[in-house]
Amino acid sequence: MPTYEGSDMQAAIAEGLRAMHLTRDEVTIDVLEAGKKGFLGFGRRAALVRLTPNEQVAPTKQPTQVHSTQAPKTKEAPVSGSAKQESEVAITAKLIAYLTAITTQIGTPVRIQVTHDHRSSTYHLKTDKQGLLIGKHGKTINALQDLAQTYYDHHMKGKQTIILEVGDYRQRRAAIVNHLADKAAREVVATGKPVFLEPMPAFERKIVHGHLAANRHVKTHSEGQGNRRAVVVEPGRIF
Amino acid sequence: MTDVKELIIAIVQPLVEHPDNVKLTEHETERFMEFDLQVDSTDIGRVIGKQGRVVQSIRNIVYSVKTPYQKRVRLNIVDA
Numbered sequence: 001m002p003t004y005e006g007s008d009m010q011a012a013i014a015e016g017l018r019a020m021h022l023t024r025d026e027v028t029i030d031v032l033e034a035g036k037k038g039f040l041g042f043g044r045r046a047a048l049v050r051l052t053p054n055e056q057v058a059p060t061k062q063p064t065q066v067h068s069t070q071a072p073k074t075k076e077a078p079v080s081g082s083a084k085q086e087s088e089v090a091i092t093a094k095l096i097a098y099l100t101a102i103t104t105q106i107g108t109p110v111r112i113q114v115t116h117d118h119r120s121s122t123y124h125l126k127t128d129k130q131g132l133l134i135g136k137h138g139k140t141i142n143a144l145q146d147l148a149q150t151y152y153d154h155h156m157k158g159k160q161t162i163i164l165e166v167g168d169y170r171q172r173r174a175a176i177v178n179h180l181a182d183k184a185a186r187e188v189v190a191t192g193k194p195v196f197l198e199p200m201p202a203f204e205r206k207i208v209h210g211h212l213a214a215n216r217h218v219k220t221h222s223e224g225q226g227n228r229r230a231v232v233v234e235p236g237r238i239f
Numbered sequence: 240m241t242d243v244k245e246l247i248i249a250i251v252q253p254l255v256e257h258p259d260n261v262k263l264t265e266h267e268t269e270r271f272m273e274f275d276l277q278v279d280s281t282d283i284g285r286v287i288g289k290q291g292r293v294v295q296s297i298r299n300i301v302y303s304v305k306t307p308y309q310k311r312v313r314l315n316i317v318d319a
Contacts, residue, residue: 098253105246106304135303143299150293151254154285226290 003050009034012047020051027051091156092121098151099123099164102144108133120161123148130167138173141166142201163203174207181208184233185218194234199224205231241304243312247274250297255282271313272306278316286316 006012013029020027030050096112103110103125110125110133125141127133134141145164152162163170177200184195197208205222208231212220219236222229244263252258260279265272278286287294298314306312 094253101249101253102246102300105241105249106300107241135299139299140303143296146292146296147250147254147300150288150296154254226292227295 003048005046005048007046009047009049012049013051017051020053022051022053026054028054087156091152094155095148095151095162096123099125099144099148102147103127103133106132106140119159120163122163122165124165127166130169133166134169138169138201141169173204177204177207178211181211181231181233185212185215188233188235189217192235194232196223197231197233199228199230201227202229205229208233241306243272243274243301243304243306246304247276247297247301247314250300251276251278251286254293255279255285257282267310270310272308272310273313273315274301275315275317283316283318 006015009031013024017024017027028051030052031047034047092114096114099112100110108127108129110127113124113126115122115124125133132140133144135143141164145162148162148164152160165171180197184197188195200208209220209222212218212233215236217236218233220231220233223232224230244265247263248261252261255261255278257279260277260282262277264275264277266275267273276286285293286297288296294314294316301314302312
């Protein structure tokens with residue numbers, strides 16, 4: 001993986017982005033060396049960062065563009081038996097039809113674009129009424145995602161996770177959730193007492209667990225049943 | 240305004256094994272517009288889901304829409 005050097009962190013990142021022809025949103029930045037300004041040239045150290053392109057911009061994965069009214073055109077699916085590929089395409093088309101039917105009924109007609117990944121398929125729903133489709137606390141879109149997953153599991157014994165994305169809602173939520181997690185972690189470290197986060201769906205809890213896994217000062221687990229299940233952040237062993 | 244009946248059918252029918260056996264009737268009670276959903280007895284589990292997850296999702300969507308009724312909507316699943 002490429003690493004880049006610069007006089008400070010910003011410069012190093014900018015250097016890397018220029019070399020990779022990507023924008024800042026498209027890469028994951030690992031700081032290897034924060035860099036030091038030093039004093040009168042003494043103790044100066046260059047900043048070193050590693051940039052990893054994010055999954056969704058990997059050039060090999062091209063989105064499958066499907067309009068609700070026309071038959072699906074699929075660009076190469078992941079390599080597998082052609083029979084399986086067939087049904088994968090068919091189920092994608094059926095799922096799109098299913099989602100289109102429901103969203104039309106609830107008054108938020110959508111256009112759907114699908115991107116496939118190794119283990120998940122993301123359905124990007126485009127509509128003018130995002131708020132209505134997302135619902136309070138994402139209630140409607142999460143319910144729809146659950147139904148889409150149920151539909152998929154019913155028609156296909158695959159192991160794909162179905163993700164519904166409206167605009168950049170999931171991304172925005174991920175940023176918010178990470179922020180909440182960090183805030184809770186700071187509070188836990190400050191008080192030494194466990195903190196309960198608000199109840200979240202499984203995929204958001206997963207973001208929290210993943211995000212705080214790198215933090216050695218706290219541990220995380222989940223408590224509660226069903227849709228009341230919430231992440232608990234508690235002090236780790238190391239202080 | 241949404242036709243609640245059509246919405247429920249649109250959600251449920253593709254999920255079940257016997258789409259022809261899906262029946263939906265509505266009636267009005269004091270506080271609710273009640274929709275009674277009947278599906279093939281082998282499909283009941285599918286529509287309800289583990290811990291009622293599927294039916295909860297259906298309700299979340301159905302209850303979120305704007306309806307022509309003055310009353311709240313309620314979705315019941317009826318044993319055949």
